[in-house]
Amino acid sequence: MTKINPKNILQRVPSAVLLFIAIGILFAMTSPKFLSLINLKNILLQSSPLAILSLGMSFVMLTNGIDLSVGSVVSFVSIMTGKLLGMGFNIILSIFIGILAGSVIGIFNGIIISKVKLPPFIVTLGTMGVSASLALVLCGGETLYWEKNWFNSIALKYFLSIPVTFWIVLLIFSFILWVVHKSSFGIYVYGIGSNEEALRLCGVKVNFYKAIVYLINGCFAGIAGIIITSRIASGNPIVGIGFEFEAIAAAAIGGISFFGGKGHPGFALLSAVTITMLMNGLGLLGFGMAWQYCAIGIILIIGMSINILLEKIALKQKDSK
Amino acid sequence: MNDQFFLKMENIKKSYGHVEALKGVDLILKKGEVLGLVGDNAAGKSTLIKILSGAINMDYGRIFIDGKEENICNPADARNIGIETVYQQFALVDNLPVYCNVFLGRLISKKFLGGMFPILDKSKMEKEALRILSFMGIKFDSARARVSDLSGGQRQAVAIARAILFNPRILILDEPTSGLAVKELEKIQDIIINFKNKGISVIFISHRLESIFATSDRIIVLRSGVKVMDEENKKITSQYVVEKMFGLESKKV
Numbered sequence: 193m194t195k196i197n198p199k200n201i202l203q204r205v206p207s208a209v210l211l212f213i214a215i216g217i218l219f220a221m222t223s224p225k226f227l228s229l230i231n232l233k234n235i236l237l238q239s240s241p242l243a244i245l246s247l248g249m250s251f252v253m254l255t256n257g258i259d260l261s262v263g264s265v266v267s268f269v270s271i272m273t274g275k276l277l278g279m280g281f282n283i284i285l286s287i288f289i290g291i292l293a294g295s296v297i298g299i300f301n302g303i304i305i306s307k308v309k310l311p312p313f314i315v316t317l318g319t320m321g322v323s324a325s326l327a328l329v330l331c332g333g334e335t336l337y338w339e340k341n342w343f344n345s346i347a348l349k350y351f352l353s354i355p356v357t358f359w360i361v362l363l364i365f366s367f368i369l370w371v372v373h374k375s376s377f378g379i380y381v382y383g384i385g386s387n388e389e390a391l392r393l394c395g396v397k398v399n400f401y402k403a404i405v406y407l408i409n410g411c412f413a414g415i416a417g418i419i420i421t422s423r424i425a426s427g428n429p430i431v432g433i434g435f436e437f438e439a440i441a442a443a444a445i446g447g448i449s450f451f452g453g454k455g456h457p458g459f460a461l462l463s464a465v466t467i468t469m470l471m472n473g474l475g476l477l478g479f480g481m482a483w484q485y486c487a488i489g490i491i492l493i494i495g496m497s498i499n500i501l502l503e504k505i506a507l508k509q510k511d512s513k
Numbered sequence: 514m515n516d517q518f519f520l521k522m523e524n525i526k527k528s529y530g531h532v533e534a535l536k537g538v539d540l541i542l543k544k545g546e547v548l549g550l551v552g553d554n555a556a557g558k559s560t561l562i563k564i565l566s567g568a569i570n571m572d573y574g575r576i577f578i579d580g581k582e583e584n585i586c587n588p589a590d591a592r593n594i595g596i597e598t599v600y601q602q603f604a605l606v607d608n609l610p611v612y613c614n615v616f617l618g619r620l621i622s623k624k625f626l627g628g629m630f631p632i633l634d635k636s637k638m639e640k641e642a643l644r645i646l647s648f649m650g651i652k653f654d655s656a657r658a659r660v661s662d663l664s665g666g667q668r669q670a671v672a673i674a675r676a677i678l679f680n681p682r683i684l685i686l687d688e689p690t691s692g693l694a695v696k697e698l699e700k701i702q703d704i705i706i707n708f709k710n711k712g713i714s715v716i717f718i719s720h721r722l723e724s725i726f727a728t729s730d731r732i733i734v735l736r737s738g739v740k741v742m743d744e745e746n747k748k749i750t751s752q753y754v755v756e757k758m759f760g761l762e763s764k765k766v
Contacts, residue, residue, distance in 0.1 A: 370630060370632075374625075374630075374632040374633055375622075375631070375632065375633065376620040376622060376633060379609065379613050379620060379633070382606070382608055382609060383606045383609060383613075383617070386606045386607055386608040386609065387604070387605070387606045387607065389604065390604035390605060390606050390617070391606070391617065392588065393568055393588050393598070393600060394604065394618030394619075394675070395567075395587065395588040395589030395590075395591075395592045395593075395618040396617065396618045397589075453606075454608060510662075
């Protein structure tokens with residue numbers, strides 16, 4: 193039987209696991225409320241939108257891409273859904289249109305990136321501006337409210353003591369696991385990030401798969417937008433600000449390579465929860481949003497440094513064999 | 514079937530901006546023939562085979578296979594009509610396991626939940642990949658090994674395994690011997706002769722003239738985008754080929 197070497201295991205897991213444990217212990221020791229059941233449930237609830245966004249962002253980054261538009265798409269979907277609900281639209285239809293709006297922006301990104309060959313950074317920077325602007329234009333800069341209905345309570349419901357929104361995360365994660373481990377699409381996502389030309393020479397429709405990746409990411413941003421809109425019970429044009437930063441940070445800390453082809457979305461999900469834990473813990477200790485963003489920036493740098501260090505050690509060990 | 518011209522490339526032209534890479538090249542390939550394609554750097558050999566394999570599109574010319582004109586617009590078109598290519602850099606995905614690279618572009622899935630969620634048939638692909646690799650005489654412990662962990666010879670074998678797995682009609686080998694040790698080189702030559710015996714037509718590009726002479730039936734030399742020699746292997750010497758490659762004063766032996 194093969195002996196399990198803890199050192200090898202440590203090198204295979206990204207910094208996400210270490211940071212999750214370290215931050216968990218730090219706040220458990222400093223804030224008595226941190227480990228309370230109600231706060232843990234709250235962390236799961238708060239982390240749901242970011243977890244969904246980080247899963248989508250992982251896919252994009254695995255193809256050697258990036259999507260800066262997700263935060264603005266969340267705001268746009270929030271306003272669009274709020275507007276429709278305010279006009280008395282059917283709730284299911286409003287949710288569907290909200291997710292569809294995110295998907296349309298996603299596929300637009302994907303088509304321009306794969307067909308026109310513009311860098312993902314530029315394309316999604318453009319759609320970031322457009323989505324943010326559309327959100328403000330649609331609501332005239334004001335928060336939108338509607339008559340209270342069951343949509344408002346989706347984000348507040350629990351099933352088996354776990355927030356419904358986190359069940360949505362787990363459902364999406366199951367889909368991601370199927371894609372990554374069981375589907376040809378998953379193989380091609382990793383392949384595009386690792387050697388796009390090789391796939392093209394083997395007759396793989398690289399442009400099609402790239403476009404689908406951005407479509408999925410846009411769809412996930414739409415779902416995240418719906419969850420947040422339900423949670424705050426209003427359509428807010430600036431609710432998505434900063435989400436692109438958090439989603440990219442979660443994916444990067446989770447070990448998704450900026451050069452594509454490496455990493456597992458599962459660790460990005462764990463990082464999303466870790467980032468939420470960090471913000472939650474700092475909040476409990478009385479630190480405001482400004483300090484929370486500063487802390488995310490710091491753990492992003494620490495996390496990436498640990499990932500690179502572990503990679504170097506693994507490479508050294510491989511070379512010495 | 515036209516036995517004389519199993520593959521016929523007619524008046525192929527290709528330019529990159531103002532640079533004419535191919536200036537109207539003709540090429541014929543018979544069934545079961547091994548054709549050596551040689552030339553100095555920038556002679557146009559890679560451009561010619563990239564056109565045939567669908568990696569790039571020609572500006573002008575026609576391609577006939579088995580007497581039928583074919584429109585090869587992309588690598589998928591080429592693979593669908595039985596043209597497989599082993600590229601110089603192998604076109605492998607380092608982060609993926611061996612079996613995924615062997616089946617790249619043709620991954621096998623099986624039905625799951627009534628076909629709603631097709632899942633990869635990994636065991637079938639692994640089994641097939643190992644079978645084809647062992648047929649080539651290259652030892653692999655597992656088809657799950659990442660390509661990045663393989664030796665040069667093993668990477669070569671994976672690239673060739675991918676090309677021969679689906680019984681190609683025409684196999685293109687672009688510099689398959691570069692960077693290989695003598696033992697691995699001999700293995701590649703054996704494999705080429707094995708293909709020939711099976712009736713597969715092979716276009717073999719190499720800078721190693723001894724390999725070209727050891728395997729080819731006929732040799733074509735390209736120089737600056739023009740075909741300057743098309744001779745049967747037996748009738749020429751490597752000295753003559755070198756002279757043709759570099760445009761030196763030639764003397765046929």
